[in-house]
Amino acid sequence: MNQSLFPTPNPSLYTEEEIAKLVHTFYAKARKDPGLGPIFEEHVIDWDAHFVQMTNFWSAQLRGTSRFRGAPMPKHIALPELTAELFERWLKLFRQTTEELGNPNLQHHADAVASFIATRLWQGYQINNYPDKQPIALHIV
16 A cells, blocks of 8 residues: 555554544534535434544554454445435535644544555445446545
């Protein structure tokens, strides 16, 4: 994997508190979003557990911790009627959140990881749900 696109986790650049704040701030925005909010509200049963899972996920990505246990791809593939626009909206809100947090290292790393993840999830979603169609790329700005 190209390290310039997917930075190596670095526990000295981001604290657990910053990661928790990223997760909570982002989901506060996503839950209010007219496109994303209803999807999250329909599929996230226990928000406290989701926050723990997502904090563990982002801690693994950004700090190299090993607390995350899960398989994001099957869960996303199972969601009905996802679109490129929804993934792009997710990325836009995520990037707004990282910018607001005021740690440029966190912003750069988390945004790179988020772009990679959104692209992979969207590709996997299309391959699984629309195997006879040509995949549509995300417009990542």
